[in-house]
Amino acid sequence: MLSMADKIKILIEQKHWSQAELARRAKISPQQISYYIKSQRxxxxxxxxxxAKAFNVEAxxxxxxxxxxxxxxxxxxxxYSLPEKHENKQKSVELSDDSVIMTFEGKPIPEEDRELIKRLLRGK
Structure with a gap:
């Protein structure tokens, strides 16, 4: 069975973070993170x-x-929660590209709603 320390180490590895980065994002001291990773606390x-919030996973x-x-x-x-290796890359799509499949909660967005969304995003 994996320990708490193992789980934290795995997530750090998956995110390509340092312990200091986790500490910064979680707003916990680096020393505390070190204790958790070494199973000292x-x-x-x-x-x-x-x-969990720093890693964007459920506690x-x-x-x-x-x-x-x-x-x-x-x-x-x-x-579901872990990003791809290059999490800082922003993905974008061209709103006029009809080949882009737009869904909300797994259901296709009707054409009239897509037009409204496009206008809202364009600020019109």
Whole structure:
């Protein structure tokens, strides 16, 4: 079973962050993060929430039991939440490109609504 420290290490690795970056994003001291990663201390529920928010995952992933690293990474919570390797790259689409499939909550957006959205985005 993966420990809390293992889960934090895996997420740091997946995000390509340093411990200092996690500390900054979670608003927790670097020393505290170091304690958690070395299993010298267990994070408080408040710290778990802050760490989960920094990683953009549900705090529950830290409470669940996972057999190994792959099981942890493959869980749907993590797959849904982890960005691609180049998370800072902004993706954009051309609004006039009709080949772009626009959906909301998994349902296609009707043409009249797409036109309204386009006008709103253009500020018209």
């Amino acid at each position: 267990e994070p408080s529920p408040t710290s778990i929430k802050k760490i 529950a992933v830290f409470m669940e039991d996972f057999e190994d690293k792959n099981d942890f990474i493959d869980s749907w919570n993590l797959i």
